[in-house]
Amino acid sequence: MRARTSSRRKSDLAWLITGPLAVVAVLACVLLGVLNPAPSEYWTQSTLATHLILLLGLLTALVLAGIPTLNLVVRRQAVTISITEIPIVVALHYLPALLVVVLVMCATLMIQLRRRMSRVKLWFNVAHSAAAISLAGLVLTGLPGHSGVGPVAWGVLCVALAVYELVSLSAVCGVISLVQGWQAGREVLGSARLVLVTTGLNTAVGLVILLAVDATWWSLLPLAALAAALGLVYRSYAMSLRQHRTLENMYELTRVMTERGQDGTLVDAMLGRVRALMQAEYATLWLPAQGRHPEVLLSARVDDSGLLDVAPIPPTVRELAIRERRTLAIGSRLADEDGLRTRLRGTGVKDALVVPLRSGSAVIGTLEVVNGLSEIGHFRPGDVPVFETVAAHTAVAPENSRLVDRLRFDAYHDGLTKLPNRRRMTAALGDAVQVRAPGEVVAILLFDVNDLRRVNETLGHAAGDQVLVEVADRLRGSAPASALVGRIGGDEFLVLLRLADTDAALELAGRLREQIRDQMVFGELTLDVDTVVGVALHPDHGDDPHALLQRVDLAATAAKAVPGGIQLFSPVLESRSMHRLSLATDLRRALDQDELEVYFQPKVTLHDRRLVGVECLARWEHPAHGAVAPEDFVTVAEHTGQLGRLTEVVLREGLRRSRDWPQGRQPLNIAVNVAARTLADPQFPALVDGLLAEYGVPAERLTLEVRESGVLDGTERPLPILHRLREIGVRLSVDDFGTGYASLSYLRRLPVHEVKVDRSFVQGMATDPVDLAIVNAVVTLSQQFGLAVVAEGVESELTLELLQDIGCQIAQGFLFSRPLPYERLAAWVEAQAEPEPLTAADVRRLRAVP
Numbered sequence: 001m002r003a004r005t006s007s008r009r010k011s012d013l014a015w016l017i018t019g020p021l022a023v024v025a026v027l028a029c030v031l032l033g034v035l036n037p038a039p040s041e042y043w044t045q046s047t048l049a050t051h052l053i054l055l056l057g058l059l060t061a062l063v064l065a066g067i068p069t070l071n072l073v074v075r076r077q078a079v080t081i082s083i084t085e086i087p088i089v090v091a092l093h094y095l096p097a098l099l100v101v102v103l104v105m106c107a108t109l110m111i112q113l114r115r116r117m118s119r120v121k122l123w124f125n126v127a128h129s130a131a132a133i134s135l136a137g138l139v140l141t142g143l144p145g146h147s148g149v150g151p152v153a154w155g156v157l158c159v160a161l162a163v164y165e166l167v168s169l170s171a172v173c174g175v176i177s178l179v180q181g182w183q184a185g186r187e188v189l190g191s192a193r194l195v196l197v198t199t200g201l202n203t204a205v206g207l208v209i210l211l212a213v214d215a216t217w218w219s220l221l222p223l224a225a226l227a228a229a230l231g232l233v234y235r236s237y238a239m240s241l242r243q244h245r246t247l248e249n250m251y252e253l254t255r256v257m258t259e260r261g262q263d264g265t266l267v268d269a270m271l272g273r274v275r276a277l278m279q280a281e282y283a284t285l286w287l288p289a290q291g292r293h294p295e296v297l298l299s300a301r302v303d304d305s306g307l308l309d310v311a312p313i314p315p316t317v318r319e320l321a322i323r324e325r326r327t328l329a330i331g332s333r334l335a336d337e338d339g340l341r342t343r344l345r346g347t348g349v350k351d352a353l354v355v356p357l358r359s360g361s362a363v364i365g366t367l368e369v370v371n372g373l374s375e376i377g378h379f380r381p382g383d384v385p386v387f388e389t390v391a392a393h394t395a396v397a398p399e400n401s402r403l404v405d406r407l408r409f410d411a412y413h414d415g416l417t418k419l420p421n422r423r424r425m426t427a428a429l430g431d432a433v434q435v436r437a438p439g440e441v442v443a444i445l446l447f448d449v450n451d452l453r454r455v456n457e458t459l460g461h462a463a464g465d466q467v468l469v470e471v472a473d474r475l476r477g478s479a480p481a482s483a484l485v486g487r488i489g490g491d492e493f494l495v496l497l498r499l500a501d502t503d504a505a506l507e508l509a510g511r512l513r514e515q516i517r518d519q520m521v522f523g524e525l526t527l528d529v530d531t532v533v534g535v536a537l538h539p540d541h542g543d544d545p546h547a548l549l550q551r552v553d554l555a556a557t558a559a560k561a562v563p564g565g566i567q568l569f570s571p572v573l574e575s576r577s578m579h580r581l582s583l584a585t586d587l588r589r590a591l592d593q594d595e596l597e598v599y600f601q602p603k604v605t606l607h608d609r610r611l612v613g614v615e616c617l618a619r620w621e622h623p624a625h626g627a628v629a630p631e632d633f634v635t636v637a638e639h640t641g642q643l644g645r646l647t648e649v650v651l652r653e654g655l656r657r658s659r660d661w662p663q664g665r666q667p668l669n670i671a672v673n674v675a676a677r678t679l680a681d682p683q684f685p686a687l688v689d690g691l692l693a694e695y696g697v698p699a700e701r702l703t704l705e706v707r708e709s710g711v712l713d714g715t716e717r718p719l720p721i722l723h724r725l726r727e728i729g730v731r732l733s734v735d736d737f738g739t740g741y742a743s744l745s746y747l748r749r750l751p752v753h754e755v756k757v758d759r760s761f762v763q764g765m766a767t768d769p770v771d772l773a774i775v776n777a778v779v780t781l782s783q784q785f786g787l788a789v790v791a792e793g794v795e796s797e798l799t800l801e802l803l804q805d806i807g808c809q810i811a812q813g814f815l816f817s818r819p820l821p822y823e824r825l826a827a828w829v830e831a832q833a834e835p836e837p838l839t840a841a842d843v844r845r846l847r848a849v850p
Contacts, residue, residue, distance in 0.1 A: 015120070017175045021127040025101075028134030032098040035141050055103065058095070061087035062107035085161055085199055088133070089206025090213075092160060093153070097137030104133040128171035136164035149214040154207050161206075165199045268307055270394055271300035274369065278353075278379075278387060281371035284311040285394075286318060287357075287364060296365070302373065312349050312370045321354045322363055327388055328354040333378045351379045355391040367391045416465055417472035420486035422549075425494050428484050429545040432496060433538045440498050442538040443505035444548055445512070446556040447475065447531040449491040454676075455527065467520060471529060474516035480508075488549070492556070493531075502537060502568065509533040509566050532559035536569040561631075583636045586622060591645050596620050598653040599819035602828065603671070603790060603812045606804050611829060613669030613703070615812065616654040617819045618646065638677065647678050648687065655695040655702070657822050665829065671703040671733065676718075679706055685724040692728070699729030705756065707735045719750070726751040733790070737778060755782045759793025759813075766798045776806045783807065 062084065091100045108129040112122040140160040144152075212219035252273060267285060275283035280302075287296040298307045317340060321328045330340045331351025344352070352370045356363045369387060372378045412424035420428070432442045449471055456464040468491070475493055476485050483497035495512065499505050513533050520527050534556030542548050551569045559567035567573075590596055600614035620628045637643045654670040661668035678684055692699050704725060706718075722732060733754035757778050764771035775791070782789045791803050794813030803811060817828055 016178060017171060018120075018124045018127045021124075021131040021171055025127060025130035025134050028131065028138050029098060029101055032096075032101065032134060032137050032141060035138075055095075055099075058087055058091045059103055059107055062091075062103060063110055083202050083205075085165070085202035086206040086209065088136075088164065089157055089161065089203055090209060092137070092140055092157060093149070093210055097134075097141055101130060101134045101137060105130050124171075124175060128168055131171070132164045132167035135167055136160040139163045149210050157207065158203055161199060161203045165196065169195060267296075267298055268300075271298065271307065274367070274390055274394065275300045275302065277390060278369045278383065279373050280369035280379075281373060282312055282369065284313065284366075284368040284370070286311065286366045286368070290364075311368065312347060313352055313354060313368050314343065314347065317343065317352075317354060318366050318368070321356050321366055325356055325363055327356070327384060328352070329379070329381075329384050330354075331372075331379045333380050334384070335381075353379055353384060353387045355388055357391055357394070367394055414487040417469055417487050419472055419476070419493070420484065422486070422488040425484070425486040425488055425496060426545050426549065428486075429496055429548060432498070433543055433545065433548075436498070436538070440500060441502065441505065441540065443495075443497055443499045443508070444536045444538070444552045445495040445505065445509050446488075446534040446536075446552040447471075447493040447495070447513070447516070448534070448556045448559070449493075450530045450532065450560075452491040467527070467529060470520055471516060471531070474518070474529075475512065478512050478515040492553075494549075494552075502540070505535050505537060506566065506568060509535050510564075513565065530565070532556055532562075532565040532567075534559050534567055534569065541569050583622070583625075583628065583633055584640045587620075587633055587636050587640070587642060590620060590622075591642060591649060594649075596646075596649055597821065598650055598657075599821055600654075600657070600670075600825045601812055601819040602817045602825070603810050604816050606800065606808060606811055609816075609832075611666065611832065612810060613671060614825065615671045615673075615705070615819075616650050617673075618650050619819070634675075638675065643675055643678060644681065647672070647674060648691075651688070651691055652695075655691055655697045658697050658701055659695045667698075667701055669701045669703065671705050673735065674704045674706050676706065679718055679721055682721070685721060685728060688725065688730060689728050692730075700731060703731040703733050703754065705733040705735040708737050722751050736792075752787065754788040754790060756790040756792055757808075762791045762793045762799060762803070762813075763795060765802050766796065772802065775803075775808075779806050779808050 088100070088104065091103060095103070105126060108126050109122075112125050137160070140156060143156045143159065209223055212223055271283045271285055275281075282299050282301055284299040285296060289295045297309060297311055299309075299311050301308055317328060317330075320340075328340065329335065330344065330349070330353075332341075334351065349370050351372060352368060354366055354368045357365045357367055367387075367390070369379075412420060412427075414421045429442070429444065436442060449467065452464055452467060455467055468487070471493065472485075472487060475495065479485050479495055480497060483495050486494045486496070488494045499508065510533075513531055517528075517530050520529050534552045534554070536542075536548050536552035536555055538548060541551050551573075554573045555567045555569040558573050559565050597619045599617045599619050601617060602611050603613045603615065604610060605612055618630060618634075620630075620633050622628050634643070634646070637646045650672050654672055658668045658670050674684075688702070688704075689699075692702065725732060731754065732750075732752040733756055734750075734752055735756045736758040737755045755778065757775055761771045761774050761778075765775055779789045788810065789808050791808050791811040792813065794800055794803065794811045794815045796815060800811065800815060820828060
């Protein structure tokens with residue numbers, strides 16, 4: 001409503017042009033009445049009938065000639081091109097100038113009333129026609145030689161018609177500039193050449209008619225036929241010109257959609273071209289909400305440079321077009337089969353075309369045009385196929401735009417969690433390190449979800465996906481609003497933001513870890529969701545985004561072995577990682593050439609300090625690096641797929657030594673560490689059974705130690721393999737017990753024989769009552785379940801006495817012996833066999849072997 005009011009106020013400015021034109025017309029008519037009055041004999045009884053017939057004939061000709069053959073729309077205004085000049089030439093030659101002014105004014109008034117022009121435009125058209133024809137009459141009166149039909153008369157008439165057309169064109173250009181702006185006025189001037197050419201052609205035709213009529217009045221008959229033919233030619237030319245412009249606009253529309261389909265301005269350019277092509281007041285695109293894309297309702301309006309988020313068409317009309325999947329054509333010159341014109345009364349819509357947009361068999365929205373421009377502008381039946389063709393072209397553009405947008409989104413976002421992916425996070429990190437305020441750091445927090453692979457293997461990937469989506473939701477909901485949260489790997493999530501310092505980054509990492517750490521329920525199964533966090537900072541740890549991501553990944557890997565699960569990057573981690581990477585090739589060679597050794601750490605009974613078995617431990621003396629830490633080459637073996645070979649090497653050496661152990665001594669029981677990944681191999685029990693048979697060692701002499709996290713993961717995954725190993729006769733032990741989150745009661749469901757209490761609790765027994773209570777509880781409950789208990793990491797006599805007091809049976813640690821090569825193990829056993837004098841109060845101590 002506000003837009004229409006503003007438009008009406010602008011139209012009222014036309015009186016600033018209409019008023020002066022009327023004044024000019026009145027003054028010119030007064031001068032004509034004085035300078036060139038009609039002769040008295042003109043109205044005599046003998047000539048009155050002839051003159052009346054001539055007047056009526058010319059009036060009829062002026063009215064018919066005023067029907068526009070060409071209609072050029074400039075914004076809301078229409079510049080019409082007709083053949084009015086032809087009867088004007090004849091009228092100026094045969095009638096007094098003042099009488100011609102009256103005829104032209106009457107013809108103009110009749111034409112405007114027929115077109116139902118608004119009051120403002122009606123009087124403007126009458127005023128500018130009167131002013132133009134009266135000034136042309138003054139020129140004709142002032143110039144000599146206009147009697148007769150000779151060359152002088154031709155020149156005078158041409159000058160008069162030129163004045164008439166220039167005044168009309170100036171008036172139209174002035175009023176459009178005043179109402180629509182100077183740019184619209186320039187567009188009118190751009191069409192002046194075509195107008196002047198048409199005027200010249202019409203004037204020449206008028207002069208030909210004068211020559212013919214001057215020769216004989218019978219020439220009116222062939223001239224009438226010629227006029228009819230000329231009208232048809234004009235009409236055909238107009239249709240050809242309209243079709244040419246339609247094709248040109250269609251080509252321009254296609255070109256714009258091609259060029260702007262990637263830069264986000266497609267809809268603006270497309271709707272503007274559609275509105276101009278259809279010469280409509282509004283062009284509207286409607287796309288319903290689809291997936292993550294919101295509803296689109298945008299309109300290009302002739303008076304506005306930008307797009308509007310409103311549309312003049314009511315939603316019910318649009319819904320009808322979608323429901324019936326057909327074009328709706330509404331207007332006075334269109335077949336309104338649905339009676340929609342009555343629905344649109346009072347909405348300002350005089351005519352409209354609504355076309356459903358199709359993508360294949362699906363309807364994806366509508367394209368609409370409303371109100372043909374100017375009062376003479378109406379949509380016609382021929383416009384319907386043109387608009388349907390336009391809609392067919394434009395239907396591809398929004399669908400392709402959404403497809404491109406979707407591809408861009410998919411390229412930079414994770415398909416499962418919809419979080420930014422590694423590519424997007426890397427780009428964001430690159431931007432962040434480029435713009436950083438003084439005194440702040442760019443913090444990169446990498447959250448690695450624990451044991452996701454076990455969930456996938458046991459419950460299926462659908463359950464694993466649920467875990468990832470839940471972690472993503474928790475992390476997104478807990479992170480600060482300024483943080484960018486992304487998923488950069490299978491079980492890795494990245495949080496990127498600016499913070500004050502390192503302490504703030506570590507504090508945030510701990511808080512987020514606790515907020516996302518919770519249980520997840522899968523039917524009757526409950527899983528703990530836990531993560532470890534690596535932290536890296538810019539500028540402390542580098543400027544390159546790829547290097548920073550590599551370093552935060554190293555920190556996250558190291559965090560798995562750190563109490564609390566949070567690790568700040570340190571250059572030591574990078575050097576260690578490079579060291580491990582360099583070991584990968586060397587480890588394969590070492591396994592091929594039997595360069596690894598197996599050491600044996602004794603297990604002894606606490607009540608009599610007797611050897612009951614040994615734990616087999618791999619050792620590697622690198623020719624260049626010296627002794628390689630076991631955790632380093634075991635990690636390398638796991639990451640390079642050589643863990644199975646490494647386990648087999650230790651098993652073979654342990655079984656060989658057990659077989660070769662002197663018969664006179666107590667049989668040598670061996671224990672071998674087995675990783676959770678190895679335990680998941682369905683071929684592993686067959687390998688163990690085959691090795692036992694190959695070396696001839698009874699199965700009960702072999703104990704396989706699996707870390708608590710490998711068997712107590714809250715799932716049923718390890719049970720089949722464990723049962724098969726127990727059926728073979730192998731003993732099973734839970735290593736590092738107490739470091740996980742499993743319940744002791746879960747042990748009852750596992751086919752294990754032994755529990756090894758983690759060294760961290762054993763070594764703290766003498767100083768920490770909590771550790772003492774934990775060890776006591778493990779020993780008591782394990783014995784109630786019928787399980788043997790082994791304490792690791794015994795290094796002091798006080799710890800040993802405490803273990804004896806709580807009833808622990810077996811222990812190992814540096815207090816008894818460090819891991820020894822096989823030859824030194826035999827010497828150690830010999831040393832313990834030597835007699836040693838004891839008092840009644842003494843307990844036999846184990847002797848060290850140098």
